[in-house]
Amino acid sequence: MKDGMEGVEAHRQMGVDDVLRARRSIRDFKNTPVPDALVDDILRAALHAPSWGNVQPYRVAVASGTLAREISADLMAIYERAMAFRRAGLLTRLRMLRGGIPKPDGDFNTIMRYPPELDARYKATGKGLYELLGIKRDDKATRERQMGKNFAFFGAPTVLFVFCSADLGAYAALDTGAFIQSLALAAHTRGLGTCAQAALATWAGPVKTRFDIPSGYKLICGVSLGYPSDDPVNTYAPTRRTLGELCIQPS
Ligand SMILES: Cc1cc2nc3c(=O)[nH]c(=O)nc-3n(C[C@H](O)[C@H](O)[C@H](O)COP(=O)(O)O)c2cc1C
DSSP states (O other): OOSTTHHHHHHHTSOHHHHHHHOOBOOOBOOOOOOHHHHHHHHHHHTTSOOGGGOOOEEEEEEEHHHHHHHHHHHHHHHHHHHHHHHSOHHHHHHHHHHOOOOOOOSSOOSOOOOHHHHHHHHHHHHHHHHHTTOOTTOHHHHHHHHHGGGGGGGOSEEEEEEEEGGGTHHHHHHHHHHHHHHHHHHHHTTOEEEEEGGGGSOOHHHHTTSOOOTTEEEEEEEEEEOBOSOGGGGOOOOOOOHHHHSOOOO
């Protein structure tokens, strides 16, 4: 993919199916800044996503440059303390507890227990990613470092924190999902990459202290945005359900 506006036209020639198939979660970005006008252009396109009753129950906090780096530094510090607590023995844990350990303070629970059918896919997707990265299952330190890259936005210069209306429950989340996919596709057609990250909703403090979040809005997801690097991690293409697995048969 090309930087700047030159790659944009070529990408815009793509049909919707091409874009749907070619978009991937990007987990390694160049540090090339994304111009504000391009971020606005993507958000404007994504605003055409459908929503129930056209209520558009989402808001976005955009962080770039210094602001993004400050939020990342805070999130990283929290993540590292949480990991240190997890690794620590009993005595150290007790000491850390007195200092206050960073329990998730996000608006949603981002630590999932999947039902068995879904858990198998979740585990296979994680296993495939770590295999591609050459990270062994028992290499906890490297796995932790890889997970920690979420909080550095995988090197992206821009991150979008996406909020949804707290009062609409599942339907606000559904509308917000359509919005996030729309912005991911709009970014892709402009030569940019994205990674939707529920991990970025685990600790909300660093974002909430830096933005005036409208009341009634909850942080549901972060989306890293930038130019994809050539790192092999960006080639990872986890499998999809077959149609047989997708479609429910008549009884
Ligand atoms: C709501 C949501 C949350 C996600 N959270 C994370 C995350 O925290 N970290 C991460 O690396 N990827 C995250 N992903 C990316 C998924 O792992 C990815 O979409 C999935 O494996 C399919 O791969 P693809 O996007 O490359 O097609 C998330 C995706 C979605 C839609």
